[in-house]
Amino acid sequence: MATLANPESDFTVLPEMPADVFTAPLRRPAHVGEDWLEPAQTAYSRQEDGIWDDLFARQVDVLPGRAASAFLSGLDRLDLGRGGVPDFGKLSEELGALTGWSVVPVPMLIPDHVFFWHLANRRFPAGNFIRTRETFDYIQEPDVFHDVFGHVPMLADPVYADYMQEYGRAGWKAMRYNRLKALGALYWYTVEFGLILEDGKDLRAYGAGILSGPTEAVYAIEAQSPNRIMLNVDRVMRTDYVISDLQPTYFVIESFEDLYRQTVERDFDRLYRNLAPAFTYANSAVIDVDNVLHRGTQEYLLRGGRGSGAAPV
Numbered sequence: 371m372a373t374l375a376n377p378e379s380d381f382t383v384l385p386e387m388p389a390d391v392f393t394a395p396l397r398r399p400a401h402v403g404e405d406w407l408e409p410a411q412t413a414y415s416r417q418e419d420g421i422w423d424d425l426f427a428r429q430v431d432v433l434p435g436r437a438a439s440a441f442l443s444g445l446d447r448l449d450l451g452r453g454g455v456p457d458f459g460k461l462s463e464e465l466g467a468l469t470g471w472s473v474v475p476v477p478m479l480i481p482d483h484v485f486f487w488h489l490a491n492r493r494f495p496a497g498n499f500i501r502t503r504e505t506f507d508y509i510q511e512p513d514v515f516h517d518v519f520g521h522v523p524m525l526a527d528p529v530y531a532d533y534m535q536e537y538g539r540a541g542w543k544a545m546r547y548n549r550l551k552a553l554g555a556l557y558w559y560t561v562e563f564g565l566i567l568e569d570g571k572d573l574r575a576y577g578a579g580i581l582s583g584p585t586e587a588v589y590a591i592e593a594q595s596p597n598r599i600m601l602n603v604d605r606v607m608r609t610d611y612v613i614s615d616l617q618p619t620y621f622v623i624e625s626f627e628d629l630y631r632q633t634v635e636r637d638f639d640r641l642y643r644n645l646a647p648a649f650t651y652a653n654s655a656v657i658d659v660d661n662v663l664h665r666g667t668q669e670y671l672l673r674g675g676r677g678s679g680a681a682p683v
Contacts, residue, residue: 405484411475436588520582597665612653
């Protein structure tokens with residue numbers, strides 16, 4: 371059995387969690403094994419397929435001019451709008467031919483070390499359920515639409531696909547140093563809510579949290595409230611983030627090659643030794659080392675955000 375202290379270099383074996391490493395206390399359903407994989411993808415009803423189709427139609431209407439070219443290319447190549455929730459088997463065949471990734475069904479959010487292990491082996495865990503009509507506009511736990519529509523098209527890009535695998539491998543090191551919060555902030559501000567400056571001038575979204583929701587897709591690119599700051603990995607991993615509302619700050623990359631260089635080539639051992647256990651910077655902060663593209667007004671946040679009914683301006 372591999373351990374976090376000395377993980378196998380090929381990452382084929384799920385690591386055994388040391389007792390002193392804390393992760394979220396998730397209760398594993400009885401029907402799944404240690405890998406948390408469902409025996410099969412859900413057989414979705416006609417009503418559930420209709421929810422996917424309506425969500426898909428809404429997003430493809432809002433994303434042109436706002437989504438990264440790599441995302442739109444992946445969406446087209448994988449043909450996620452062919453009708454109903456995509457079949458993971460067929461999707462994995464197509465994605466595997468492009469970048470060697472597959473999509474695997476899981477029942478819910480899964481433990482960190484299991485999630486990292488799947489990523490390290492180029493498997494993307496996707497929720498095996500879809501939201502209801504009552505939660506059509508917002509669902510807190512990621513469902514199959516967020517996971518497949520928001521994340522999977524980006525995995526058709528070879529450089530981004532490699533970044534995701536390396537992120538999974540980096541997860542074990544973060545747990546050894548008890549710095550999961552810091553690595554989680556990096557995931558949040560890149561994979562979930564990242565922006566890219568295409569051709570040095572066109573701001574676009576590549577993060578799944580932006581791409582799978584219509585309000586944030588517009589807000590992240592066009593609103594005056596949020597900060598937009600060029601990515602600095604050390605700074606991002608010290609930055610708090612908000613889970614249940616629009617982001618006060620977005621971080622911007624120059625290219626996916628730039629993202630790969632800043633993360634995979636960074637000495638994380640050294641970084642983790644110098645990180646405080648808690649976050650250093652508020653999610654709305656602008657600090658002296660920032661390369662700021664747009665300093666936001668923070669009006670949406672100051673008016674109280676989603677709970678107050680503030681306009682996302």
